[in-house]
Amino acid sequence: MRKSVQTLAEFEEEATHFTKSLSPQKEGASLITLSGELGAGKTAFTKVVAETLGVTEIVNSPTFVIEKIYMLSDRQLFKRLIHIDAYRLEKGSELAPLGFDESMKDAENLILLEWPEKVADALPVPAHKISITTGSDGSRIISYD
Ligand SMILES: Nc1ncnc2c1ncn2[C@@H]1O[C@H](COP(=O)(O)OP(=O)(O)OP(=O)(O)O)[C@@H](O)[C@H]1O
Numbered sequence: 001m002r003k004s005v006q007t008l009a010e011f012e013e014e015a016t017h018f019t020k021s022l023s024p025q026k027e028g029a030s031l032i033t034l035s036g037e038l039g040a041g042k043t044a045f046t047k048v049v050a051e052t053l054g055v056t057e058i059v060n061s062p063t064f065v066i067e068k069i070y071m072l073s074d075r076q077l078f079k080r081l082i083h084i085d086a087y088r089l090e091k092g093s094e095l096a097p098l099g100f101d102e103s104m105k106d107a108e109n110l111i112l113l114e115w116p117e118k119v120a121d122a123l124p125v126p127a128h129k130i131s132i133t134t135g136s137d138g139s140r141i142i143s144y145d
């Protein structure tokens, strides 16, 4: 499915709608990959997911820390939101020190991963693959598959 949005507000509305459609899977964590050029809106999308799930902390790009974990309230379907930015990783085995395999086993985890291409050799099949492309006018196309 492809969604074309013109403004940041529309982008955020779409990300909110997407977040509300999520529910935990039986087999393990829900992994969502976010692809797109630098500045496409992968972190912006993650911020909306976090806000929609009640996170009140500031969600910023975890580029320098690679991973950030947000605890969600009891009212949410997921217990944790895990935000990973793989931009600085060179291969999938570099996910191991983050406890990625363990995190993937827990159905209460919602994992959003930017730059999946960097660690493709270690990634299980995601629940959702999101790609964001940018138009010259600031519009975005969000593709889900
Ligand atoms: N229509 C739009 N949709 C999404 N973001 C937009 C839009 N218009 C402007 N922006 C801005 O574009 C920027 C996207 O930056 P963001 O950090 O989310 O990109 P990123 O894909 O995570 O990049 P990186 O690969 O560096 O992590 C934000 O500052 C956001 O406010």
Ligand SMILES: [Mg+2]
Residues within 6 Å of the ligand: 042, 043, 044, 061, 085, 114
């Ligand atoms: Mg980012």
